[in-house]
Amino acid sequence: MNTQDAKRVLETALICASQPLTLRELRSLFADELGADTLRSLLDELGRDWEDRGVELVALASGWRFQSRPELREYLDRLHPEKPPRYSRAVLETLAIIAYRQPVTRGDIEDIRGVVVASQIVKQLEDRGWIEAIGHRETPGRPALYATTKAFLDDLGLASLEQLPALDVGGEPPAFEALQGQLLEAAEDAPAEVPGPAAEPAPEPSPEPTPEPAFAPEPAEAPAPSSSLFGDDGTPALPHPDPSDPNPPPPQHQPESA
Numbered sequence: 001m002n003t004q005d006a007k008r009v010l011e012t013a014l015i016c017a018s019q020p021l022t023l024r025e026l027r028s029l030f031a032d033e034l035g036a037d038t039l040r041s042l043l044d045e046l047g048r049d050w051e052d053r054g055v056e057l058v059a060l061a062s063g064w065r066f067q068s069r070p071e072l073r074e075y076l077d078r079l080h081p082e083k084p085p086r087y088s089r090a091v092l093e094t095l096a097i098i099a100y101r102q103p104v105t106r107g108d109i110e111d112i113r114g115v116v117v118a119s120q121i122v123k124q125l126e127d128r129g130w131i132e133a134i135g136h137r138e139t140p141g142r143p144a145l146y147a148t149t150k151a152f153l154d155d156l157g158l159a160s161l162e163q164l165p166a167l168d169v170g171g172e173p174p175a176f177e178a179l180q181g182q183l184l185e186a187a188e189d190a191p192a193e194v195p196g197p198a199a200e201p202a203p204e205p206s207p208e209p210t211p212e213p214a215f216a217p218e219p220a221e222a223p224a225p226s227s228s229l230f231g232d233d234g235t236p237a238l239p240h241p242d243p244s245d246p247n248p249p250p251p252q253h254q255p256e257s258a
Contacts, residue, residue, distance in 0.1 A: 001030070009030070026039055027039060054069055060154045061160065094122070106146075130148060130152040
């Protein structure tokens with residue numbers, strides 16, 4: 001088989017695939033007659049063939065796939081004008097901590113955020129396929145260690161964790177703003193969101209200021225935060241209420257932790 005025919009086979013398989021294809025899967029197209037290096041060279045050539053088109057060939061954590069270019073997204077969004085589900089600030093902060101500090105336990109996340117991590121937050125991220133338990137820390141209680149998945153990288157269009165926005169501890173938080181934006185875009189691009197159990201209605205706020213509820217279930221859906229995940233000093237920022245929300249949450253006076 002000549003090079004042109006081989007590229008046609010790869011192109012057809014990748015366009016028809018519903019998910020990224022690994023090198024092993026692509027080699028099976030040729031009965032393993034092509035080596036991995038030859039296959040990578042063909043994929044590089046195929047990528048260059050599509051450079052001037054609206055679709056590009058990209059290498060992700062779980063394999064290769066064709067996808068639309070980011071600059072064309074505003075046009076494609078018009079095909080699905082409905083508002084996609086958004087994630088709460090607590091969910092995004094938890095995911096960012098896991099992404100940059102993995103593997104971590106719930107206790108580690110609570111130490112950084114300064115509040116108890118609701119079980120619903122962890123479940124929502126697991127249902128979305130963005131985190132998973134990869135083991136247990138050998139301490140009393142053997143808490144689960146959480147890390148991000150290949151699906152998390154695929155949804156962000158990344159091949160490895162090294163491609164996450166750079167983290168400048170103690171400086172301005174552009175890295176977390178960029179990660180937050182990418183996560184929201186991934187949520188919009190996802191074909192369907194896995195909803196969590198409906199949360200119980202929140203009680204009426206009392207006249208006295210109260211701290212953030214320790215074990216209140218996190219809502220499955222919440223408006224997207226409009227600011228960065230962390231403050232200028234690098235510490236997690238508490239969420240600001242959405243002025244358009246008819247039922248704003250009670251005021252929170254939980255001190256921030258570094």
